[in-house]
Amino acid sequence: MGFIILFGGNSYEHEISIVSSITLKKELKNISAFVFLDSSGSFYLISKENMKSKYFALLEYKKAPKLELTNGGFLQKSLMSKKILKGVVINLIHGKSGEDGQIAGILDFYNIRFIGPRLEASVLSFNKELTKIYAKNRNVKVLDYKILRKGDDYSNMDLTLPLILKPARLGSSIGISLIKDIDDIDYALDCAFEFDDTVVVESFIPDIKEYNLAGCIINDEFVFSTIEEIKKNEYLDFDKKYLDFATTKKLQEAQISNTLRDNIKNSFKKIYLNCFEGSLIRCDFFAINDEVFLNEINPIPGSMACYLFENFGGILNSLSINLPSNDVLNIQYKYISKIQAIKGK
């Protein structure tokens, strides 16, 4: 049994997920199936040779065999036979449905083993407001921020320009605006509220350093990627990030002090431990001198951040045999029996 790559989904990042899965096709040797989820909730089995962007852009996937969820895997029915696709799923559905916990809940419900964030981890990383309160509670610093909800009056809010506005629950820079002139804020809020009823407002620090680190826990030990320094043109927009996800080129380690490197790794550990087990995540940090601030958690990073690892395939194989278990309880109906006895029913 190899990996089952699950991609697509009912998400603004649906297309990024397709690019991620095409990238993983090149990176992982032992993929046994590609399962595509369209935006309306149907699953399709995509053959390896059809794993090309054009195939999806032309909607040819609609001719592929349909799959259904069943206990232990994906069911492929034909007139003559039924077959269950089994294997460890890599949840590669970015954004809504994939990263908000819906797919995690479904895979757990159907007893399908998977690499990806579990329910709690999904909710805490998908909503940027929750990520901030979670990080602070774990003694990981975040930059100052304000929360705006639809209809809030921000005129008396203490806002120092320039600002960055982000919908609370979207990744890949969708709906994000950089505000240098306060007159632009109404339009930017309208854009952000198109995507979410909650907007996170942060000060934008033009020359702040940005570092990404990916990793996971295998056999109770942290496994880390290369630390990537983000070279940016102000901030990454959707197209730029999107094209980056298609890379398989390995990156050079950022040239930073040992103190900063330790601070980044320790912050990652505080975020990951007792929450993100079973997933390979990427944490994006800001740094001011050697002080580290969490920017965001990507629990299903673009292309699983494969370009940050020397031995990506080996790490995923090890992770796949170290997944959290999902116990089925043994219900004994002893309380029901007791209540019957008490009530005499």
Place this chain on the structure above:
Amino acid sequence: MGFIILFGGNSYEHEISIVSSITLKKELKNISAFVFLDSSGSFYLISKENMKSKYFALLEYKKAPKLELTNGGFLQKSLMSKKILKGVVINLIHGKSGEDGQIAGILDFYNIRFIGPRLEASVLSFNKELTKIYAKNRNVKVLDYKILRKGDDYSNMDLTLPLILKPARLGSSIGISLIKDIDDIDYALDCAFEFDDTVVVESFIPDIKEYNLAGCIINDEFVFSTIEEIKKNEYLDFDKKYLDFATTKKLQEAQISNTLRDNIKNSFKKIYLNCFEGSLIRCDFFAINDEVFLNEINPIPGSMACYLFENFGGILNSLSINLPSNDVLNIQYKYISKIQAIKGK
């Protein structure tokens, strides 16, 4: 179309869920179906006359017709026909699987409308540690607490007796211990760690007042229940709470000051708003004089706290036509097309 009562689940509170659903049978006139989820993940259609505790205790449900999830409802297949049960589901699965977000994710995925907490609300109320950091972030006070994880050394922890120990992710008093003698803490921790890897430790204040308030938002207005004062024998244990859920007797409003009443209602509003929409929840508060502290959020309270409402059926009907929507996105594949143009593929 009436209500579909979904109950059972893979949870330590499986049996409480059965009692809750039997209670709702008496309280709600327009129930069109009872759907039982056993602990291994199979759905059964239970006839109204079989909605008795004995039927489940004797495992007779195994003879009932099986159901499958399908887009828009539950599918009942027979040799000759297929029928989809449609209606608004009342998620009445307490504890794990029902309150942790799994069922919410599944119902959303299959486009089944439901009364109950959505994914985020589930995760924030199911884990008592997250509930505390969420409440504090919303300016609702909580009592002081400490978090212990398996293997933590608590010998240097500042703990003042008496203490109450709770597994982070269980309701209905399961695994909870009251510690009056520090020598008892090892055994109590072993009990709690049977159920969860995280334990919340709180000071126990013997004569603290305790009040429960249930409610929801309908048409942008809060609808509140009677405020219940908990008369307790130290603290409620599993059996006591369990029997209480079977009541349909209406309760008298607690005799409290207007200030305390306002503080309880305002705290409820801060917790509910922009998170619990679509659900009828019960918040349990402590009070010291007129100061209010959140104890816990029950997003699927026993019997939906029907005994706290004068017009329970009417409220549930109104809530069922005011549920959050779950949009399907229109994916246009324009980024995929752009990447093809750039890469010349």
